Amino acid sequence: MSEAPKIHERPLSPHLQVYRLPYNAIMSISGRMVGIGLCLSLIALLCWFVAIVWNPSLFDQTKMFLDNPLTKYVALLWAFFVFFYIGNGIRHVLWNIGVGLNQKAGIISGNIVLLLSAVLTIGLWCVTCDETANPTTQTAVSTSIEETMVQEEFINAE
Template sequence: MSKANRPLSPHLQVYRLPLTAKMSISFRIMGIGLAIGFVFLTSWLIAAGAGRNTFEGYQAFFTSWFGLLLLFGWTVAFFYHACNGVRHLVWDTGRGLTKEGSAKSNPIVLGAAVVLTIITWIIGLA
């Protein structure tokens, strides 16, 4: 087959990804963010056992504006990944696999992740 006769497939600059595809990509990205966050969590726990000076350094970092921003992002990633994981479990049962079903579950996953994150931070800061 010559190059001139090859069919052209849509490129990302031309083709607009549906929300389900964007959420699938972000599901994987959030999983990577969670893995990195667990490294920070583990190091914080190790610092708690390593001594007061080490732990206070970690506490100072995690209570700074940047540390709180990282913790907030990690919380969002955690709840988004968890809610999307529940949706995948529902899909494993054969329910919601149609375009309409995934379109209905998209806002549920996003809304649940936002609500759970906000509730967690309200309780955590109280």
């Protein structure tokens, strides 16, 4: 019975604040945080889509923001997170069917996911890098709302 008060002197179990996370734990928690971020970005994307469908004048207003050169890099970063998240998802599917379930395989598959995400993002960057070389196309397509309506009617007539 005299041992009972010593319960307070027990060492703490390693938790997030005091424990240097190993590679696989970092990948795990960052996968979850990226998932939450992508979820919020999906909500924003869908809200924007709904808004421009019901109020087409919002399209031209947001176009100014979308034509900002910085937006492209934000979009590329977003694409990197999308690739990372899907890659992580495939890792989880493989683990659930019993493939690669050990520390070493986890590190290897994590590195493959990071590498593939980077390669795919750089690929997307190469595909879209004509944008900065030819900035006149951006101003050419930003039509006013009246013109858009006329074009819409034209498409309907077709």
